Amino acid sequence: MPDVKTLAQNARAAAEVLAVTGADAKNKALRAVADALRAQEAEILAENAKDVAAGRAAGLTESLLDRLTLTPARIEGMASGVLQVAALPDPIGQVDGMVKRPNGLLIGKRRVPLGLVGLIYEARPNVTVDAAVLCLKAGNAVLLRGGKEAIRSNTALANLMRRALAAAGLPADAVCFVEDTSRDSANAMMNLTGLLDVLIPRGGAGLIRSVVQNARVPVIETGVGICHIYVDEAADLDMAAKILYNAKTSRPSVCNAAECVLVARPVAEAFLPRAKALLDQKHVEWRGCPETRAILGGTVKEAAPEDYDTEFGDYILACRVVSGLYEATAHIARHGSGHSEAVITDNYFTAQRFLDRVDAAAVYINASTRFTDGEEFGLGAEIGISTQKMHARGPMGLHELTTIKYVIYGEGQIRA
């Protein structure tokens, strides 16, 4: 089993080849990956069954087991996802903003691959394929290090992709997979200075914090979402209740789900009982400030201070009554994670002020935070959702897996 550094060096060598590989060759390789997924469904399912059995024996929760489990439908979903990526426009090679300088130099910014992308992720084996094909399409090699729960499935998927690439004439090392799932291998990834151009952690808050704190390579922080819905005094309360219901209950485990509702005092008495009646359909647990409890009654738990800083990922909702827009945006500035924030209002100026003041990857007027997603935003696919400000913010698609280089055409110019 090669060590992490050797794998990274192999992947870098492959990245040099990929950087000068055209769109047709990359798309042909991606279609070969899709074909292989379909052709080798039985082998993938067999390896996945071992992971699931081991996970069950180790006492994984049902929800984790569900994320780990592959089915024929899920494998077909992966294959068709690969074909969708193959069909996207190639981001590489475009030159932006080319200018002729007074001295005759022609200077432009050419879109190029990042180089070698590292990914540390957790239980879902489909990430192995989704992330690798996005990296490939953008001309990058990828170094994958998944979780131990999915090790057999991930190994099978990575090897399948490597064989498909080689058969299509691209270097197999464009996809390198770390079989060691110990903490050592994650630490080794974080210390590949000069080898990894970027490291993306995908998973729970603990993993992400550890990578951000310890990595000595450039990192894109992803995913933690403490998202708010602010129900303004000028809100359409029916629309507000429907959006809150959608944002909280349509899929509580994901990062763009709402964790907290802020309600303007003038409408709190009218809004809260209506919203609670709706969310009761999904047995959402409320944790409220004293005013919330005064309105909704003693069945609502009192919110502890940490409830306003928690990504519940569950049918739990924090609630606070605020004086209005400025108290709402101040609460979001203090407690939000910079992911997705929404205001519900009929008032033009309130809407504009909310857009101006809230510092987050995605700021919504009168819509559910659940739309923060590469496909919903029209990017075609995503490798994660950045909650940092550098390089990428919000859903990261192909464009965010690239960089630029300046290309300069001269005729002998020297600098005075």
Added chain:
Amino acid sequence: MPDVKTLAQNARAAAEVLAVTGADAKNKALRAVADALRAQEAEILAENAKDVAAGRAAGLTESLLDRLTLTPARIEGMASGVLQVAALPDPIGQVDGMVKRPNGLLIGKRRVPLGLVGLIYEARPNVTVDAAVLCLKAGNAVLLRGGKEAIRSNTALANLMRRALAAAGLPADAVCFVEDTSRDSANAMMNLTGLLDVLIPRGGAGLIRSVVQNARVPVIETGVGICHIYVDEAADLDMAAKILYNAKTSRPSVCNAAECVLVARPVAEAFLPRAKALLDQKHVEWRGCPETRAILGGTVKEAAPEDYDTEFGDYILACRVVSGLYEATAHIARHGSGHSEAVITDNYFTAQRFLDRVDAAAVYINASTRFTDGEEFGLGAEIGISTQKMHARGPMGLHELTTIKYVIYGEGQIRA
């Protein structure tokens, strides 16, 4: 003296105000800074004289003393530089790529400030002003931590800017200055997780390496330049010699100066003596491979392996004879720092292959590497030159001091 964390918190509060400050108010404050620089020339020179005297007593080299010294002309240069930044278009607020999605959501990317920018820099006091005004123009607060050699000059300049901002109605804390020049304060800057949106080191290789290795905040790596000139067999040798002379000798201390010339074997005998005769005018010391020495004679030193990995910053040039384009680009891949690389050739395909294969911030055909610079590239001004791939690459101007947020206009949409 407030500690670094307190300063950062103050600066963040100012950043929230700046983020919603319009272009007119920012430009008025910048003009006030320029006025103050001109009005308080005598006070600045007096503080600078103390720094220079202390530096002389401490045995600083003449070249460091020169970088440290302010003169009336240099202060006027700073003031007119501030006015140039004030005159640049404001990068903030523009919305790119707004699309109407099938569900009616209107989604666009609004250009917004990064927030709080940290800067650790060394001896030149003009960086205090240049960096602060670029950050301000882009709507950011800045936390400055300069070197001990310039502490009195920097303190005077920072306080002057703070007063000018306050007088113009902006928060003084938009510019915060760390008076502690110990290693502790630099370490504290590197650990401002959640407070600094980006940390930019500007200075020598040691400083930059230390920040890249130790920072727990997002970093933009700048400046180290091991730049090559590749003289192809199809080069116009006269043009090649003039470009090499310019790239090596016009200002050897800067990062876009050439450190190494690679010469295609078929033209080595014709090119090397001609180039050496030209560079002899500036007493450039050559360090060559055995073939170089066979051609130029024994007065040329033998290059040690580390000479090909060194940013000399001086009148020293490494030289290697290569078989052609592919050996040249392989040498650059191995020894370059990803800054600026040039090919000199009359051959169309060689030029295109060099542009394709060389992975650097700026890749030149038939021009001097010395042009890698914000003003030369038409950015108006620069805060540094990024040699990393994430977020910014090459000269960083106002645009690179910003990020985006997605703004989404809905009408009650919920996700299915």
